[in-house]
Amino acid sequence: VPAIDDDARADLDDLLDQVLAGRRRALARVLTTVEDGDPERLRHVVGRLHPLGGTARILGITGSPGVGKSTLTNAVAAHLRSLDRTVGVIAVDPSSPFSGGALLGDRVRMQGHHADEGVYIRSMAARGHLGGLSLATPQAVMVLDAAGFDDVVVETVGVGQSEVEVAATADTTVVVMAPGMGDSIQAAKAGVLEVADVFAVNKADQSGAGKLESELRGMLEMGHAAGAVGGEGTWWPPIVRTVAVRGEGIPELVAAIDEHGDHLAATGRADDLRVRRAEQVVAQLVLDRVRQRVAGDGDAADALAAASRQVADRSLDPYAAADRVLDMLDHRARDGA
Amino acid sequence: VPAIDDDARADLDDLLDQVLAGRRRALARVLTTVEDGDPERLRHVVGRLHPLGGTARILGITGSPGVGKSTLTNAVAAHLRSLDRTVGVIAVDPSSPFSGGALLGDRVRMQGHHADEGVYIRSMAARGHLGGLSLATPQAVMVLDAAGFDDVVVETVGVGQSEVEVAATADTTVVVMAPGMGDSIQAAKAGVLEVADVFAVNKADQSGAGKLESELRGMLEMGHAAGAVGGEGTWWPPIVRTVAVRGEGIPELVAAIDEHGDHLAATGRADDLRVRRAEQVVAQLVLDRVRQRVAGDGDAADALAAASRQVADRSLDPYAAADRVLDMLDHRARDGA
Numbered sequence: 326v327p328a329i330d331d332d333a334r335a336d337l338d339d340l341l342d343q344v345l346a347g348r349r350r351a352l353a354r355v356l357t358t359v360e361d362g363d364p365e366r367l368r369h370v371v372g373r374l375h376p377l378g379g380t381a382r383i384l385g386i387t388g389s390p391g392v393g394k395s396t397l398t399n400a401v402a403a404h405l406r407s408l409d410r411t412v413g414v415i416a417v418d419p420s421s422p423f424s425g426g427a428l429l430g431d432r433v434r435m436q437g438h439h440a441d442e443g444v445y446i447r448s449m450a451a452r453g454h455l456g457g458l459s460l461a462t463p464q465a466v467m468v469l470d471a472a473g474f475d476d477v478v479v480e481t482v483g484v485g486q487s488e489v490e491v492a493a494t495a496d497t498t499v500v501v502m503a504p505g506m507g508d509s510i511q512a513a514k515a516g517v518l519e520v521a522d523v524f525a526v527n528k529a530d531q532s533g534a535g536k537l538e539s540e541l542r543g544m545l546e547m548g549h550a551a552g553a554v555g556g557e558g559t560w561w562p563p564i565v566r567t568v569a570v571r572g573e574g575i576p577e578l579v580a581a582i583d584e585h586g587d588h589l590a591a592t593g594r595a596d597d598l599r600v601r602r603a604e605q606v607v608a609q610l611v612l613d614r615v616r617q618r619v620a621g622d623g624d625a626a627d628a629l630a631a632a633s634r635q636v637a638d639r640s641l642d643p644y645a646a647a648d649r650v651l652d653m654l655d656h657r658a659r660d661g662a
Numbered sequence: 663v664p665a666i667d668d669d670a671r672a673d674l675d676d677l678l679d680q681v682l683a684g685r686r687r688a689l690a691r692v693l694t695t696v697e698d699g700d701p702e703r704l705r706h707v708v709g710r711l712h713p714l715g716g717t718a719r720i721l722g723i724t725g726s727p728g729v730g731k732s733t734l735t736n737a738v739a740a741h742l743r744s745l746d747r748t749v750g751v752i753a754v755d756p757s758s759p760f761s762g763g764a765l766l767g768d769r770v771r772m773q774g775h776h777a778d779e780g781v782y783i784r785s786m787a788a789r790g791h792l793g794g795l796s797l798a799t800p801q802a803v804m805v806l807d808a809a810g811f812d813d814v815v816v817e818t819v820g821v822g823q824s825e826v827e828v829a830a831t832a833d834t835t836v837v838v839m840a841p842g843m844g845d846s847i848q849a850a851k852a853g854v855l856e857v858a859d860v861f862a863v864n865k866a867d868q869s870g871a872g873k874l875e876s877e878l879r880g881m882l883e884m885g886h887a888a889g890a891v892g893g894e895g896t897w898w899p900p901i902v903r904t905v906a907v908r909g910e911g912i913p914e915l916v917a918a919i920d921e922h923g924d925h926l927a928a929t930g931r932a933d934d935l936r937v938r939r940a941e942q943v944v945a946q947l948v949l950d951r952v953r954q955r956v957a958g959d960g961d962a963a964d965a966l967a968a969a970s971r972q973v974a975d976r977s978l979d980p981y982a983a984a985d986r987v988l989d990m991l992d993h994r995a996r997d998g999a
Contacts, residue, residue, distance in 0.1 A: 368981045371981055372979050379974075389726065390727070391728070601970075602974070603970040603971070603983075604967065604970035604973075607970050607973060611984045611987050613984075614984060614988055615988075616945070619945065619948065630941065633941035634940070637933070637936040637939070637940040639712065639716050642712040643943045643944050643947055644708055645709075646947075647947035647948045650945075655995040658995040659996050
C-alpha cells in the first residue's frame, strides 16, 4: 500500500495540530478526510489521534425518520452545554450524493449554536468510503474524542442494519419514538428495541403518546419474559417523555443517560463496551483491507469480474466464484511471503 | 471448512426437490436456512438452485416506515396476480429477535392471498447471518427465482445503507413516499433518490400529496442539473400517485415498472444489472469467508481480541491492530499452501 508523500503528511500534521488546538475549520477538514475514506490519509489521522482519545462519553441517538431526532439531539446538546459540557455531534445521514442534504442539514441545525465554540455539529454521508458508515462513523467519533469534546453524540436513522450497529456501540443509546408513526407492528419492526438503553417518547404532547408508552412497556415485558431484557443486575431501559421543540423532558432524559452511565461504571460494562467498539472497528478495517486488495490487485479484480459474469449467466455459482477470488488472494499472500 | 454430512445433505436435497415441485412448506424451510445463514447448508442450497434461476424479474420496493410500503407491495402483488403472473415477496425486516415482528407480519399480510398458490410472501430478519441482510436477501431472491416465480419483489425499509444497496440491485426499484412524513429536508435525507427508477406518491388522497410531488420533481430537476438524473438515453423516473389501501394507481404503477423493464431491455442495461448483482454477491461472500476465517481460526480470533483490548486502552491504533490480524491470516494462507 503506497503511503502518502512527505508534503501531504506535513500538511495533514499541520491540520491535526490545529484540531488539537481547538480550531473548528481544521476539525471540519479532518472530518471530510474521514468521510472521503482515503485509506492512507485515514491511517495517518487515526495513528496520530487515536492515542489521544478515550475520554469522551459516547451517546447514540436513533429512531425512524420523522420522530424528531434532530430536534431532540439539538435540545440534548443545548442542555449538556448548560451543564458546561462540550458536545460534538455526528449526524449520520445516508444522503444522496446530489441532494446536498448533509450540508443543508448542517446549516439549518447550527442555528442557535453557531456562536458557541463548545458545540460542534456535523452531518456525515458515506460518500466514497469503502466500508461505508460503519467504518467512517467510529473514526469520526475518535476525531471528536481526541479533539477533547466531553460528549460525542452519534445521531442515526435507526431502521437500517448498519445504523443500528453504529448506535449499538455507543456507551448509551437513546431510541427516540413518537406517536402517530404507525401501529404496534410498525414499532416491532423498528428493530432497535434490543439496542435501547433509554427510550424517549418524543412529541409527548400529541395524542397517542400514552398508547405508545404502554405499547413500549408491553414490549419490554415481552422481552423480559423472553430473557432478552432486564435480567438480574442488568439495566431496565427507562422511558422518558419529551417535547423536544420546547425542551420539555430533556433534563430528565439527560439524567436517565447519566444514570445509565453510572450503571455501566458500577458493573464494569463500560470497559466491555470500549473493547467491543474497538473490536468492531478492527474487524471492519480487516475487511476493508481485503476489499482494497481485491480492488487494487488487477488479477483479483479481473477474477471477480470474470467470475461474476459467469455467475450472472448461471454457469458458475456464487460460492464457487468467491472461492476463485479467495484462492487468488491466498496465492498473492504466498507470493508476498 | 467442514462440509455437511451425507444425511443432512440428503435431507436438504429432498427439501430442494420439494421446492422445485412447488411445495410451499419446503420453500419456507429453505428460506429459513437462508435466514439462519449456516455457511455449508447455504453453499449446498445455492449450488443446486443458482443454475436454475435467472428468469424472474426482480423488483425493489423501498421507503421510510409509515409510507404504506407493505400495503402497496400487497396491492402490486394482487395486480400482478390479476395479470396471471406468479409473485414471490421478500419483506426485509430488521426486526428485533424477540419482537416476533417478522412472523406476525407474515400472518397479517398473508390475508387476502393465503388461498392463492401463485403468491408467496415472506418476511426476513437477519438473525444469525454473518453478512447480514446484504448477503441473505440476494440468496432468498435466488431461491424464489429458482422456484419459478415470475416476479420477485424485495421490500425494504429504505433509509438504511444496506437496505438501499439491496434495493439498488433490483431490476426496477420503486421508491414509495407519502405526504406528511416530514419536510423537504427530511425527503432529501431519505438517501434513496439515486436508486429510484419509479416513484410512488402513496396516500395521494391526503393533503400534501401535490406538494410532495412537486418537491420530488424539483429534486429530480436538481439532480438532472447535477448530471445525476436523466442524461441522454437514460431513464427519467416517473412519479405515480397511488392510494394503495384502495388499489388506486396500482395498474399505472405496474405499467411504469413494465416500461422501465422495456427500457432496460432496449438499452442492454438489464444484463449489466445482472452482472452487478452477481458481483455484489460474490464480493460479499469473499468478505464473509474472511470473517469466518477470523472467527474460526483460534489464533486469528485471539489476535483480534488481544489487539482490540490494546486499541481500547489506546496502546495500539486500529490500523496497526488490523495489520496484525491480516498478517495472521496471510501466515495461515502461506501455511495452507
